[in-house]
Amino acid sequence: MAGAPERSVVQILNFSQQPVWDAPWRWQSVRREGGSGFVVNTAKGKRVMTNAHVVSWGRQVQVRRYQDPRPFQAEVDFIGHDCDLAVLRVRDESFFEGVDALEFGELPEVRSTVVTYGYPAGGEQISYTRGVVSRIELQTFVHVGNRSLLAVQTDAAINPGNSGGPVVQDDKVVGVAFQGVPGLENAGFFISPEVIRHFMKDISNGTYNGFPMAGIRLVPLQNPAYRKFLGLPEGSGQGARVDGIGDVPATRELLRADDVLLEAGGFPVGSDGTILYRGNRVAAGLPFQLAQHGETVPIKLLREKKEMTVELPVSVYEGDRAAGSQYDRPPRFFVRGGLVFTPLSQDYLRTIGRDLGDASTTDLVFELFYLRQEKPEAVRREPVVFVNVLAHPVNANFGARPRSLVDKINGIRIESIDDVIRAFEAGKGAQDVIEFVGKQGFECLQREEADAANAEILKTYGLTNDRRL
Amino acid sequence: MSRKLSLAFLFAAWCRLMSPAFAAEVVRNPFESSVVTVEVTSKEYDLMQPWNKPTRSIRKHALVLGSHELVTTAQGFANRTLVRVQKGGRGRWFDASVQWIDYHANVAVISAKDGEFWQGLHEVEVAPSVPRRNDYDIVRWRDGNLEIRRADFSKFTVGEGSLSFSPRIQLELNTELAGLGWAEPVVADGKVVGLTVAKSGNVCTAMPTPFLLQIVEARKSGKFAGLGFFDFVWAQSENPATFEYLKLEGEPRGGVVVEVPKQAGADYAIRRRDVLIEIDGFSIDMEGDFEDPEYGHLMLEGLATRRHFAGDIIPMKVLRDGKIIDVRYVLPRADYKVDLLPMHGFDHEPEYLVAGGLVFQPLSQSYLRIWGEEWRRRAPFRLAYFTSQSPTPERPSLVVLSQVLPDPLNVGYQEYRNIVVDKVNGRVIRKLADLKVAFAESTDGVHRIDFFKGDGLQRMLLDAGSLEESTLRVLKRFGIPKAEMIGE
Numbered sequence: 001m002a003g004a005p006e007r008s009v010v011q012i013l014n015f016s017q018q019p020v021w022d023a024p025w026r027w028q029s030v031r032r033e034g035g036s037g038f039v040v041n042t043a044k045g046k047r048v049m050t051n052a053h054v055v056s057w058g059r060q061v062q063v064r065r066y067q068d069p070r071p072f073q074a075e076v077d078f079i080g081h082d083c084d085l086a087v088l089r090v091r092d093e094s095f096f097e098g099v100d101a102l103e104f105g106e107l108p109e110v111r112s113t114v115v116t117y118g119y120p121a122g123g124e125q126i127s128y129t130r131g132v133v134s135r136i137e138l139q140t141f142v143h144v145g146n147r148s149l150l151a152v153q154t155d156a157a158i159n160p161g162n163s164g165g166p167v168v169q170d171d172k173v174v175g176v177a178f179q180g181v182p183g184l185e186n187a188g189f190f191i192s193p194e195v196i197r198h199f200m201k202d203i204s205n206g207t208y209n210g211f212p213m214a215g216i217r218l219v220p221l222q223n224p225a226y227r228k229f230l231g232l233p234e235g236s237g238q239g240a241r242v243d244g245i246g247d248v249p250a251t252r253e254l255l256r257a258d259d260v261l262l263e264a265g266g267f268p269v270g271s272d273g274t275i276l277y278r279g280n281r282v283a284a285g286l287p288f289q290l291a292q293h294g295e296t297v298p299i300k301l302l303r304e305k306k307e308m309t310v311e312l313p314v315s316v317y318e319g320d321r322a323a324g325s326q327y328d329r330p331p332r333f334f335v336r337g338g339l340v341f342t343p344l345s346q347d348y349l350r351t352i353g354r355d356l357g358d359a360s361t362t363d364l365v366f367e368l369f370y371l372r373q374e375k376p377e378a379v380r381r382e383p384v385v386f387v388n389v390l391a392h393p394v395n396a397n398f399g400a401r402p403r404s405l406v407d408k409i410n411g412i413r414i415e416s417i418d419d420v421i422r423a424f425e426a427g428k429g430a431q432d433v434i435e436f437v438g439k440q441g442f443e444c445l446q447r448e449e450a451d452a453a454n455a456e457i458l459k460t461y462g463l464t465n466d467r468r469l
Numbered sequence: 470m471s472r473k474l475s476l477a478f479l480f481a482a483w484c485r486l487m488s489p490a491f492a493a494e495v496v497r498n499p500f501e502s503s504v505v506t507v508e509v510t511s512k513e514y515d516l517m518q519p520w521n522k523p524t525r526s527i528r529k530h531a532l533v534l535g536s537h538e539l540v541t542t543a544q545g546f547a548n549r550t551l552v553r554v555q556k557g558g559r560g561r562w563f564d565a566s567v568q569w570i571d572y573h574a575n576v577a578v579i580s581a582k583d584g585e586f587w588q589g590l591h592e593v594e595v596a597p598s599v600p601r602r603n604d605y606d607i608v609r610w611r612d613g614n615l616e617i618r619r620a621d622f623s624k625f626t627v628g629e630g631s632l633s634f635s636p637r638i639q640l641e642l643n644t645e646l647a648g649l650g651w652a653e654p655v656v657a658d659g660k661v662v663g664l665t666v667a668k669s670g671n672v673c674t675a676m677p678t679p680f681l682l683q684i685v686e687a688r689k690s691g692k693f694a695g696l697g698f699f700d701f702v703w704a705q706s707e708n709p710a711t712f713e714y715l716k717l718e719g720e721p722r723g724g725v726v727v728e729v730p731k732q733a734g735a736d737y738a739i740r741r742r743d744v745l746i747e748i749d750g751f752s753i754d755m756e757g758d759f760e761d762p763e764y765g766h767l768m769l770e771g772l773a774t775r776r777h778f779a780g781d782i783i784p785m786k787v788l789r790d791g792k793i794i795d796v797r798y799v800l801p802r803a804d805y806k807v808d809l810l811p812m813h814g815f816d817h818e819p820e821y822l823v824a825g826g827l828v829f830q831p832l833s834q835s836y837l838r839i840w841g842e843e844w845r846r847r848a849p850f851r852l853a854y855f856t857s858q859s860p861t862p863e864r865p866s867l868v869v870l871s872q873v874l875p876d877p878l879n880v881g882y883q884e885y886r887n888i889v890v891d892k893v894n895g896r897v898i899r900k901l902a903d904l905k906v907a908f909a910e911s912t913d914g915v916h917r918i919d920f921f922k923g924d925g926l927q928r929m930l931l932d933a934g935s936l937e938e939s940t941l942r943v944l945k946r947f948g949i950p951k952a953e954m955i956g957e
Contacts (some may be wrong), residue, residue, distance in 0.1 A: 220881055222880055225878075225914075226929070226930040244927050257927065359857070362850075431710050439728055440727070441725060441727030
């Protein structure tokens, strides 16, 4: 690599607009958010790498080169919300003229020094902060909230605006700055080269799949009686226990509770559920994440006191997408007679704010976060919430409480927004009957009156369509 | 000159105060001899460490009502160790005992054996109905004096009791007086019209005396069968479309039943989607209210305790399948056990079982109150969510692994807590006593503990051969007097 790394670091401006999750046809005010990025080589040529959260919900994304006042328009080429990485294409190819792509290095060692490059808040010029690698482990990626991938903790200041900037060691990128922890001083986090390489390899075929999950709930196996019972030799520190298996068919077929995971991806698994990876003890889920969607991971098990080897297929898990933050795809909805229906999601629950946890919302929380594990057979594909009423004489007496989970409409069990539409269309009586989950009861709408009022309601409240599917 | 005048005035005033004629003019408030102070010392168990028995003392008020009997609220008497009474707001305390108590009704009758206590006391005048006033007086003993302070009338309402889910009539007052809720009498026209039961912000809630007298008189005549409640769930509907769908003719009215008990048999009087048109002779409007002749509009739940007790048959008219029919609803008894997580458990030591450092306790609302008054928000969500679920014959109650006291036997499990037990050694755990039986049924030299399916730990194994030894070690190390406290 020629030249100083800062010449390859770019400033990113994102004019973003997020939907209003409890009034899903509306959008929030446009926000101007700043971030950082850097030039990388891809199969399609030079691109800008940054964090997914820097460019999410972007209406217009601009990039600026080092000490160049001109803004260039950019577009998202690939985005991985699960790993908080994105690659941008710049419309004007001249943007990359004279700019070298940065190369990726290896996972830095703990106690080694790294330098973060970026455009943090507080000024317009590039900023450099030096820090020490303090810890390497799987961290929750707050962008989606329900995925943990390999990340590096450093005491280098990582502030808003640093996001997406490269973390450099020996002139090579060893990470992408991405998050801090409120209340934790001198602790910033950057995405590990392992995750970055996985992302780059994933997009090399033109599509992004994401990070696979094995669906294994692995727990430490350190109780002497349990270890002996499962056939582990005394004094051994190897082997963690499969306590449960998630909603992943291949894993359900091949593994069972009380299997002891001895090795994953060639790494010996410790009794605390970790592996030794490049000198760091990290959660044994890592080898499954290092594989690409559709690949297999060799694992060694102890089952009924006998060792066995299994090639475990791993794939991206979509079942809990709504339980994490969602981006770039505006919420689906349907409006009928002024009643607003939208899918249950973590983003929607956030709109409830302080009332979340009240008796009226506990059914929603249970459905979204707990039902899948407790009663998988009862899970709805896309649970639907009745979120609001657009007031009109046709619904003036509709007494059901907004924020209620819809059970059935006209006798049809609601598994998704599409079912809501189908169920209303299937109604035959004079009234549409909407039933809710739990103790919320049911309510009715006069069908013909609702039909007649729909257009007027949409016009009054500024909806261009009664649905987004 | 002025100094001499002042001294003369003071002397004259002193002479007047000392004169027998002035003493004869003192008019004593009748409540001074009919309202007494009660001091209750009780064990206030710490469910974080259920073997601990810290104590607390509270002071409250009681009315002289009946022959050598004092009537008050039941609050504060649970797990009592000592009850004392004092008259006149000062002086000697007399030992007393609880003669009768019902926590759901929130009424207690106490008495003192010492005849000296009763000297000079008179029965209080209690109003058989609550007169409508813009304000009432609240009477209480404070620093040896009878304090009488005004409180503004707010409304009559139907609400759960302070100690029960059974709904009852309540009088709400607005007052800035602090520390109320301990049976301070609410009075009007020289008669007691209620006893305070709670204070939240500026709102003071009182139990009206007609409700109190109904309990006291039923107890005297031996007819008190416990308070009842409606065990179905209804919802108000003002929606003509819903009433049309239910084929109700005429004006929208009535409450719509949305849930009946899961265990309801064929003879259960109410069905889901019935419209409650009339209860006990009172018409129900579309807000679910009835017109009480004494208190005005009240929520229909109040009819469960309006001159009725558990076991009574309450006639109802319900709309079912387009027809209004008469049904006879048998009023169930309010019992904490109707909930999967009982609201309270009084007058017995909290149950627990320590096995190899694992501490098991019944999961109850009392347990969840470890997380404070805001426990519905602050307790682990999954535990609190059980309050919205109903008991079943297969699972009438739940047992939780509340904590693990570290010991070599339970290495690897020390961090686990607040997970609900499903089975031990294959035996389904329906109550704490089941655990004891199950721990005697180990196989393969281990105890197998399975937890409820969910996002928490699913299974633990413990060495069966060392369990007893470990339990003894834990008891000694953590200062626990005994390994178990298991009720009937």
